[in-house]
Amino acid sequence: MRALIYDGSLRFVRDAAVAQPGEGEALLRILKAGICNTDLELMNGYMAFSDILGHEFVARVEAGPDDLIAQRVVCEINVACGDCDFCAAGVPSQCRRRRTIGIDRYPGGFADYLIAPVANLHRVPDNVSDDEAVFVEPLAAALQVTEAVHISPRDRVVVLGPGKLGLLVAQVLKLTGADLVVPVRREKQARLLERWGILAVEAGSLPPGQADVVVDCTGVEDGFATALELVRPRGTIVLKSTYHGLPQANLTRVAVDEIRVIGSRCGPFDAALRLLERGLVDVTSMIEKRYPLERGVEALQAAAEQGMLKVLLDVSED
Numbered sequence: 001m002r003a004l005i006y007d008g009s010l011r012f013v014r015d016a017a018v019a020q021p022g023e024g025e026a027l028l029r030i031l032k033a034g035i036c037n038t039d040l041e042l043m044n045g046y047m048a049f050s051d052i053l054g055h056e057f058v059a060r061v062e063a064g065p066d067d068l069i070a071q072r073v074v075c076e077i078n079v080a081c082g083d084c085d086f087c088a089a090g091v092p093s094q095c096r097r098r099r100t101i102g103i104d105r106y107p108g109g110f111a112d113y114l115i116a117p118v119a120n121l122h123r124v125p126d127n128v129s130d131d132e133a134v135f136v137e138p139l140a141a142a143l144q145v146t147e148a149v150h151i152s153p154r155d156r157v158v159v160l161g162p163g164k165l166g167l168l169v170a171q172v173l174k175l176t177g178a179d180l181v182v183p184v185r186r187e188k189q190a191r192l193l194e195r196w197g198i199l200a201v202e203a204g205s206l207p208p209g210q211a212d213v214v215v216d217c218t219g220v221e222d223g224f225a226t227a228l229e230l231v232r233p234r235g236t237i238v239l240k241s242t243y244h245g246l247p248q249a250n251l252t253r254v255a256v257d258e259i260r261v262i263g264s265r266c267g268p269f270d271a272a273l274r275l276l277e278r279g280l281v282d283v284t285s286m287i288e289k290r291y292p293l294e295r296g297v298e299a300l301q302a303a304a305e306q307g308m309l310k311v312l313l314d315v316s317e318d
């Protein structure tokens with residue numbers, strides 16, 4: 001099969017092996033996939049990854065349980081062990097022995113086929129397009145912010161880093177009715193936010209120490225320091241970033257001003273599908289470029305350009 005492999009260098013191949021699904025697994029034919037900043041980080045050495053990339057995709061089930069055959073599905077990325085304490089507690093995303101599709105010791109979806117655990121699959125409603133379904137994984141991650149911290153409609157909320165994930169987080173938090181603001185540097189992001197009815201302000205113009213909740217989606221090391229500057233005493237910082245290096249920040253302020261710092265990772269797929277089914281978020285406006293799988297190397301280069309929004313890979317015709 002065709003696949004986009006990273007093993008120290010990125011290459012497109014036509015002769016990757018197709019495995020057969022075992023018990024509790026399904027064979028997925030990938031339709032479309034999305035490129036995420038995590039894919040770019042993996043190519044910079046994150047997780048020492050060496051396999052087929054890709055964790056945001058929509059697929060059709062080719063082999064597996066009868067009730068799933070020919071169904072369109074999206075796939076949760078954590079492949080859990082099923083018997084550690086976190087699995088027993090119903091939190092497979094924190095499984096102590098988890099592998100992660102396209103991220104950590106498990107092949108990804110930038111390929112014609114992928115074997116995935118049936119337990120990870122969610123059917124895509126008919127009125128959610130393939131383009132939209134590609135966003136379910138990052139949209140679920142955006143929803144995890146509201147799972148991790150209570151946001152009241154009275155809260156002043158700042159979303160830092162209006163990239164692909166930050167724009168989804170902003171759309172989700174808008175639904176809470178909170179007093180939401182997103183600092184931006186680029187016209188493109190400002191226009192999108194304006195279209196969604198979300199206030200965009202010039203980066204660096206917000207007063208320090210005022211926000212009840214700051215969500216850091218910057219993915220850069222000084223994002224945490226900026227969040228710490230904007231949050232009020234006893235406020236909350238939610239970290240969505242995985243930082244390259246170690247962030248430098250004044251942690252004394254965390255202690256003295258009693259600031260809560262909360263990490264947030266993967267989120268609820270069912271809720272993400274519901275938001276798309278009901279048209280409560282706009283994801284297709286975030287698609288900036290698309291490439292066929294054959295031009296995947298070029299696609300990942302384009303995705304790495306500053307300020308680039310979503311780059312999609314068209315893998316197979318449905």
Ligand SMILES: [Zn+2]
Pocket residue numbers: 036037038055056137138
């Ligand atoms: Zn991602």
Ligand SMILES: [Zn+2]
Pocket residue numbers: 080081082083084085086087095096097098
């Ligand atoms: Zn487990």
